[in-house]
Amino acid sequence: MSIPTPTPSSNGARRGLSRTRSILEASAPQRALKSFDNLVALANDQEALRDAAKKLVWRDRGEPVTHINSLEDCLTHAIKGGARAGSLAFGLRSGVNIFILLFRVFKSPKELRFAIVRHAIFGEDSLRFGAMIGSFVALYKFLYNAIPLVSASTPSSPLALDNAPVLPLHSHEPRSHLRPLEPVHESRRQTDDEPLDGVNTPGALSATALEHQLWVRKKGRRSHAFIAGAVAGAIAIMFERRNQRVGIAQQIFVRGLQGSYNYRAQKHGIKIPHGDVIVFTLACAQIMYAFTMRPDTIDRGYNVWISRASKVHLTAIQANRTLTRDQALDPNDIQAILGGKERIISPTNRSFLLSLIDIAQNNPSQLPHHGPCEMIHPWIDASNGFSNWGCFIVQLERFVEVFTWMFPIYGALHLIPVILFKRNVFFKKPAPIIGQSLLNTIRSSTFLGVFVIIYQAALCWKINMYELLSSPQRRPFPVPQWLLRVLVSRPSFWVLGAMSGLSLFVEAKRRRGELAMYVLPKALEVYWTTSMGHLGILDMFKGSEALFTAIGTGMFMSIYQNSPEHLSGYARRIMYQLMGPN
Secondary structure (H helix, E strand, O other), X not given: OOOOOOOHHHHHHHHHHHHHHHXXXXXXXXXXXXXXXXXXXXXXXXXXXXHHHXXXXXOOOOOOOOOOOOHHHHHHHHHHHHHHHHHHHHHHHHHHHHHHXXXXXXXXXXXXXXXXHHHHHHOHHHHHHHHHHHHHHHHHHHHHHHHHHHHOOOOOOOOOHHHOEOOOOOOOOOOOOOOOOOEOOHHHOOOOOOOOOOOOOOOOOXXXXXXXXXXXXXXXXXXXXXXXXXXXXXXXXXHOOHHHHHHHHHHHHHHHHHHHHHHHHHHHOOOOOOHHHHHHHXXXXXXXXXXXXXXXXXXXXXXXXXXXXXXXXXXXXXXXXXXHHHOOOOHHHHHHHHOOOOOOOOHHHHHHHHHHHHHHHHOHHHOOOOOOHHHHXXXXXXXXXXXXXXXXXXXXXXXHXXXXXXXXXXXXXXXXXXXXXXXXXXXXXXXXHHHHHHHHHHHHHHHHHHHHHHHHHHHHHHHHHHHHHOOOOOOOOOOOHHHHHHHOOOHHHHHHHHHHHHHHHHOOHHHHHHHHHHHHHHHHHHHHHHHHHHHOOHHHHOOOHXXXXXXXXXXXXXXHHHOHHHOOHHHHHHHHHHHOOO
16 A cells, blocks of 8 residues: 655645644734733723713712813803703602602502603603703803903812812711811821711822712802802792792702801801700791781791691681681681581580681670680590590691601602612612611601690690680689780790790701701791881882892802801702712
8 A cells, every 4th residue: 555645735735724823823812812902991991881870970979170271161061060960950859759659649540640650750840940950050160160260360270189178978967066177188098987087097098099088179269159159049040930939049048048157156166055946946936826827928838738737627727817816707717617528527516616606696706715626626525624635635646647647758858868878878788778767757757746746735735724714613713814815815826836846856966957947948938028018118029039049059159169067968968969079
């Protein structure tokens, strides 16, 4: 058998194949490296995309100040910030609407549910709120960054890190006794799990980690922040409904007052124990007096809300007012109470109310000087001078009704901010967060229930005491007439409101300041309307919500931009998410 000899062509083919194999073997590591580099680049791109998407809805603490070098930069920065803030505000308003809607949407007809949900998300209220916040942020950013460029009075570059003050990470309430915030240097960095409290703490954080521990703001002249905030606020408020502008202007104005007071109080060493409770008590006294005696001085929507919370028939409140002020009674008010279908009136109370109608028509001089308990809670027999437990049972019933009524509303107020401001903790350990929110909701609902029963119990006590002491046969001792008149006088309702304000001690301490700031503008509105009405110049100030908004936003932004530690925790966090450092 002969062995084939290789031909020249076969030898060339072998050499070509060997050369190709060697080239492939040599290029394999390079292709592997290129594939790895491509995977790394793809992962980096995805991470960058996620970070960019996150920044659209969430601003990390310590975001650096944006460099503004020209008016064109100001305009671009303002448009981006305004669009982001408007979108966030729209989403927040829609989210609150949806959360509250969950508790009642299933009670609506099926054919209307989709329309109700659609209106809750894309309704006019959400769009107006987003437009108001977006325009405010855009205008403020443009003006605040443009004024130094135009006037050339302050540098437009951000401050050095050594001059950037630190805010307490876990502050939840405004406190006038806070120490001045101290700058943090390289030797005073904090670890992620330690609060920034101004104490020297060794550490070796990177620049990025340190940046996220700081709240860097562009600090400039207070007058610049005031002017920018005032102009932006006056224009932005016009996007809201006319009937909503006054309430928003009031809240912004008192937040500006709060920040200014805390700043001055720290500067001059002023400290008032339980100042939030005192403010809340005085405000509630004025509001409840207006609700019972002067409803024309209080906003109609707020008046209806108080009436719903009190669980008292509106005509009963009106009849009590006319009896107390004028010793007069409209029989139609009693007929409206008797014709109510919400609850069944007890036979004893029905007979008493019918007798009141007869007295009002035939012998009005014999009408009582107050609204009797039979009229205030006609479904439960009155105590008739402490002769039975009827009025006591009313308090328990009112507490349960108010508690269950406010539970879903307070649930939204406690849970949604936690999801927004502590989202990382919430998604890692949702059970403890939800449990704490549930406890806070129970506490807040209890607070309002206690508020109502304090007022109701004091009112029933006042009426029963008057009926007992005014009866010569039943009173245990003689009582001067002036004391009896005090019990049923108009100022007595002011005292009842002040007593109800003590219910604020039930609430968490960190929320007391917020609640005080909520009711304060309502009380100021009542006082303003009453005093200006007496002076006859009230009509001169109609439509002035833009002016009050301008003053309020000017004060607020002046404090926020230069000493935000004097603002309440929630207000500061919300404004930082919307506005950023500059």
